[in-house]
Amino acid sequence: xxxxxxxxxxxxxxxxxxxxxxxxxxxxxxxxxxxxxxxxxxxxxxxxxxxxxxxxxxxxxxxxxxxxxxxxxxxxxxxxxxxxxxxxxxxxxxxxxxxxxxxxxxxxxxxxxxxxxxxxxxxxxxxxxxxxxxxxxxxxxxxxxxxxxxxxxxxxxxxxxxxxxxxxxxxxxxxxxxxxxxxxxxxxxxxxxxxxxxxxxxxxxxxxxxxxxxxxxxxxxxxxxxxxxxxxxxxxxxxxxxxxxxxxxxxxxxxxxxxxxxxxxxxxxxxxxxxxxxxxxxxxxxxxxxxxxxxxxxxxxxxxxxxxxxxxxxxxxxxxxxxxxxxxxxxxxxxxxxxxxxxxxxxxxxxxxxxxxxxxxxxxxxxxxxxxxxxxxxxxxxxxxxxxxxxxxxxxxxxxxxxxxxxxxx
Numbered sequence: 163x164x165x166x167x168x169x170x171x172x173x174x175x176x177x178x179x180x181x182x183x184x185x186x187x188x189x190x191x192x193x194x195x196x197x198x199x200x201x202x203x204x205x206x207x208x209x210x211x212x213x214x215x216x217x218x219x220x221x222x223x224x225x226x227x228x229x230x231x232x233x234x235x236x237x238x239x240x241x242x243x244x245x246x247x248x249x250x251x252x253x254x255x256x257x258x259x260x261x262x263x264x265x266x267x268x269x270x271x272x273x274x275x276x277x278x279x280x281x282x283x284x285x286x287x288x289x290x291x292x293x294x295x296x297x298x299x300x301x302x303x304x305x306x307x308x309x310x311x312x313x314x315x316x317x318x319x320x321x322x323x324x325x326x327x328x329x330x331x332x333x334x335x336x337x338x339x340x341x342x343x344x345x346x347x348x349x350x351x352x353x354x355x356x357x358x359x360x361x362x363x364x365x366x367x368x369x370x371x372x373x374x375x376x377x378x379x380x381x382x383x384x385x386x387x388x389x390x391x392x393x394x395x396x397x398x399x400x401x402x403x404x405x406x407x408x409x410x411x412x413x414x415x416x417x418x419x420x421x422x423x424x425x426x427x428x429x430x431x432x433x434x435x436x437x438x439x440x441x442x443x444x445x446x447x448x449x450x451x452x453x454x455x456x457x458x459x460x461x462x463x464x465x466x467x468x469x470x471x472x473x474x475x476x477x478x479x480x481x482x483x484x485x486x487x488x489x490x491x492x493x494x495x496x497x498x499x500x501x502x503x504x505x506x507x508x509x510x511x512x513x514x515x516x517x518x519x520x521x522x523x524x525x526x527x528x529x530x531x532x533x534x535x536x537x538x539x540x541x542x543x544x545x546x547x548x549x550x551x552x553x554x555x556x557x558x559x560x561x562x563x564x565x566x567x568x569x570x571x572x
Contacts, residue, residue, distance in 0.1 A: 167197040174285035176245035186302035203283040208273040289313035304356035518566040
């Protein structure tokens with residue numbers, strides 16, 4: 163069972179332009195099933211994936227796993243047409259998206275038909291789909307349009323799409339949105355608006371008419387500056403093992419684990435979890451998920467009602483001796499857990515800190531101030547981090563960890 167996948171899915175253009183007779187969740191699942199199988203498509207006939215891992219990948223937050231399994235089963239009976247836009251001029255076919263699916267406890271074993279496997283393996287004409295983008299779509303129409311745009315990324319325009327073919331691509335039934343005005347209002351404009359709101363494409367649509375009746379569509383699109391949202395989702399996607407750890411070992415919900423990875427620096431999360439694990443082993447933690455969230459939010463120190471966080475005056479920021487001498491390891495009276503963090507047995511952290519300390523101490527005061535200013539401009543970007551930083555500055559362990567890693571990357 164191979165649960166390692168690449169974020170860039172090589173997807174045959176004919177498989178992009180399919181009759182979209184599937185839900186948004188099913189299209190996401192289908193993309194990930196291709197990604198899991200891709201390396202072994204030529205040598206194997208069946209493939210396996212852990213259902214829990216698939217749940218993480220498709221951002222399925224519901225506890226109703228039977229619905230997820232049912233979505234997989236329905237792909238067995240879903241017959242779709244391929245190559246509707248005729249990008250591959252020599253190919254047309256129709257088949258089910260899955261030829262078999264079997265569940266054994268948490269393991270899902272599945273297979274594609276020989277026709278589909280042949281299409282999926284090393285296609286000559288393909289689109290490079292970003293799997294981490296799947297989370298951003300709330301409509302199957304916008305996801306379908308996104309994949310089509312990726313397929314024509316080199317020319318920044320789609321071919322002329324006859325309205326009947328467009329209805330097939332979006333799987334609009336004959337009795338649905340018969341008037342073009344309704345189709346535009348319910349399908350086309352919402353899909354374009356969602357692509358624009360993500361901050362990925364700016365879209366222009368041309369209507370091809372005959373006797374004042376729209377008979378075809380042509381999309382022109384340009385890529386715009388990447389929004390922060392896709393970057394955040396990429397961070398979650400690239401840290402699936404950490405996300406899985408938060409869910410399994412610290413009993414957090416999928417939504418909470420994703421939120422934590424988006425907000426906090428990864429080194430800070432890992433070090434926090436190491437400390438939390440020590441506390442759990444001492445059997446002093448009653449509610450593990452609540453304690454985990456509180457510790458992360460309050461920089462290792464779960465805040466009680468009687469406890470107040472110290473507020474730094476601006477003058478204290480000028481006490482450069484704290485940074486220059488790097489006295490972060492000398493707080494032996496601390497009750498925050500820093501002593502655990504900087505224990506000599508925690509070798510990886512010690513090496514990182516020593517390397518950062520050596521470099522920082524070699525700088526003059528002016529260079530140190532300049533380095534901290536650059537760190538603030540480049541790394542303290544989210545509203546939550548800015549609020550915490552304004553309150554605690556580099557006395558906070560979260561920012562110490564960030565600053566150490568920032569220095570070591572220089």
